[in-house]
Amino acid sequence: MNYKEIQELIANFNDSPSRELEITTGDFHIRLSKNENVQPQAVIPNNEPLQRAESNQSFPIEEKNDEKIGKTIDSPMVGSVYLQSEPTNPPFVKVGDNVHKGDVVCIIEAMKMMTEIKSEAEGVITKTLVKNEELVEFGQPLFEIEEA
Numbered sequence: 001m002n003y004k005e006i007q008e009l010i011a012n013f014n015d016s017p018s019r020e021l022e023i024t025t026g027d028f029h030i031r032l033s034k035n036e037n038v039q040p041q042a043v044i045p046n047n048e049p050l051q052r053a054e055s056n057q058s059f060p061i062e063e064k065n066d067e068k069i070g071k072t073i074d075s076p077m078v079g080s081v082y083l084q085s086e087p088t089n090p091p092f093v094k095v096g097d098n099v100h101k102g103d104v105v106c107i108i109e110a111m112k113m114m115t116e117i118k119s120e121a122e123g124v125i126t127k128t129l130v131k132n133e134e135l136v137e138f139g140q141p142l143f144e145i146e147e148a
Contacts, residue, residue: 001028019135020078035135072129072141073119079110081117081142083132091132093143097125105143108136123147 001009013021013032022031075081083091083106093105099119106117127144130136 001025001030006030071121071145071147073105073117073121073143073145075108075136075138075140075142076117077108077110077115078138079108079115079136081130081132081134081136082107082109082114083128083130093125093128095125095128098148099123099125099145106130117142119145121145121147 009023009030010032014034019035020031020033023029085092085107092107093099093103099105100122101119103119104116105119105125108115108117123145125143126146129141129143136142
């Protein structure tokens with residue numbers, strides 16, 4: 001691609017609803033992204049009960065204090081992760097839950113398509129590694145699981 005084609009590609013990408021674009025042809029490679037790099041924030045425990053659910057409800061990254069680290073359930077695609085089926089529903093899984101092979105642990109939305117992410121192992125969820133509605137990358141760990 002020449003410089004003018006690259007400028008045109010960037011302009012078209014900026015005008016499109018797409019969040020990411022990656023092109024590789026021969027020895028040429030370009031990756032464009034509109035996603036922001038969000039810095040993780042510390043979670044401060046709050047013992048007050050929730051009175052109502054918000055549509056942008058987020059679930060804190062949870063951790064079970066175990067020395068043994070298990071395998072991870074990874075994202076098979078790029079998209080937005082949803083830890084519950086609807087904003088008012090509880091999360092699919094939380095730390096301490098037993099999961100079986102094939103259990104739905106979250107949903108990833110990509111291009112308006114919802115894909116159920118299923119556990120590939122049996123065990124106990126020991127850590128939630130993402131926040132609700134967070135943008136995830138291909139291969140990014142979503143949950144840690146201690147296999148049974």
